[in-house]
Amino acid sequence: xxxxxxxxxxxxxxxxxxxxxxxxxxxxxxxxxxxxxxxxxxxxxxxxxxxxxxxxxxxxxxxxxxxxxxxxxxxxxxxxxxxxxxxxxxxxxxxxxxxxxxxxxxxxxxxxxxxxxxxxxxxxxxxxxxxxxxx
Amino acid sequence: xxxxxxxxxxxxxxxxxxxxxxxxxxxxxxxxxxxxxxxxxxxxxxxxxxxxxxxxxxxxxxxxxxxxxxxxxxxxxxxxxxxxxxxxxxxxxxxxxxxxxxxxxxxxxxxxxxxxxxxxxxxxxxxxxxxxxxx
DNA sequence: CGTTACGCTGACGTTAACGTCAATTCATCT
DNA sequence: AGATGAATTGACGTTAACGTCAGCGTAACG
Numbered sequence: 001x002x003x004x005x006x007x008x009x010x011x012x013x014x015x016x017x018x019x020x021x022x023x024x025x026x027x028x029x030x031x032x033x034x035x036x037x038x039x040x041x042x043x044x045x046x047x048x049x050x051x052x053x054x055x056x057x058x059x060x061x062x063x064x065x066x067x068x069x070x071x072x073x074x075x076x077x078x079x080x081x082x083x084x085x086x087x088x089x090x091x092x093x094x095x096x097x098x099x100x101x102x103x104x105x106x107x108x109x110x111x112x113x114x115x116x117x118x119x120x121x122x123x124x125x126x127x128x129x130x131x132x133x134x135x
Numbered sequence: 136x137x138x139x140x141x142x143x144x145x146x147x148x149x150x151x152x153x154x155x156x157x158x159x160x161x162x163x164x165x166x167x168x169x170x171x172x173x174x175x176x177x178x179x180x181x182x183x184x185x186x187x188x189x190x191x192x193x194x195x196x197x198x199x200x201x202x203x204x205x206x207x208x209x210x211x212x213x214x215x216x217x218x219x220x221x222x223x224x225x226x227x228x229x230x231x232x233x234x235x236x237x238x239x240x241x242x243x244x245x246x247x248x249x250x251x252x253x254x255x256x257x258x259x260x261x262x263x264x265x266x267x268x269x270x
Numbered sequence: 271c272g273t274t275a276c277g278c279t280g281a282c283g284t285t286a287a288c289g290t291c292a293a294t295t296c297a298t299c300t
Numbered sequence: 301a302g303a304t305g306a307a308t309t310g311a312c313g314t315t316a317a318c319g320t321c322a323g324c325g326t327a328a329c330g
Binding site (some may be wrong): 154156157160164173174175178199202 | 285287288289290295296
């Protein structure tokens with residue numbers, strides 16, 4: 001159904017907006033497993049699914065190492081409850097981190113806005129003085 | 136008024152919770168300018184003010200290089216309107232970045248929560264099956 | 271058969287912000 | 301005087317996720 005053919009490295013790069021180096025790097029890190037036609041890489045549907053998950057994981061802020069472990073567990077999904085729980089726990093921990101990060105960010109934004117307001121008033125005064133002396 | 140004495144590197148480290156390496160690094164990057172008593176560093180009130188600003192800047196997510204530029208302008212605060220505007224603009228740009236980052240984070244959190252819910256239901260099914268087969 | 275394009279494999283480079291370690295100096299404590 | 305404890309400089313190490321470059325093979329075009 002979902003285009004089942006193998007894809008070349010270039011097609012992959014165009015499809016996912018990554019560089020060849022990135023794909024080779026992910027292969028070296030055992031995140032994807034392209035087959036070979038002679039020496040050239042061929043990416044299967046499975047590789048594409050994994051790459052999609054990798055990129056999503058990155059958006060979530062997971063490290064590649066985290067992602068590799070998650071993918072490994074994802075493979076034998078359901079086969080081992082304990083492992084699934086590990087995945088679940090890892091994701092929840094990450095979620096907690098992200099929420100904390102979000103809160104810190106929100107606070108920092110608020111602080112920075114205050115500074116900017118202070119600054120704006122300072123600037124207004126200077127602008128006034130300048131205007132006055134120019135008048 | 137605000138304790139005007141010079142401080143040793145150790146006092147600084149204790150006061151600001153940084154390592155000596157950090158202070159030396161900041162000096163090398165020309166963010167602070169401790170005097171010398173023989174070969175030993177002595178930090179003035181000015182250094183302390185700057186360090187405080189540096190650490191705040193880091194909380195805001197500025198790079199040290201950004202911070203250095205901001206401090207330089209801060210020094211001649213008010214003396215040059217154009218420079219003040221530059222500072223202001225830089226801070227606003229950073230604010231925009233942070234707000235975008237915050238929004239992306241919030242979205243990623245939402246996505247991740249959905250995944251976790253999906254996962255939780257999957258797990259419930261497995262748990263059920265296991266319970267059944269155990270019964 | 272020459273060249274142009276693409277792919278492959280090492281292997282070293284990059285960035286930020288320090289950490290870590292060695293060799294040395296200096297002052298103080300005993 | 302010897303030992304102990306801080307400080308200093310210089311230099312290399314670290315981490316993540318690739319970027320970049322050299323040197324090589326090969327496949328198709330004309």
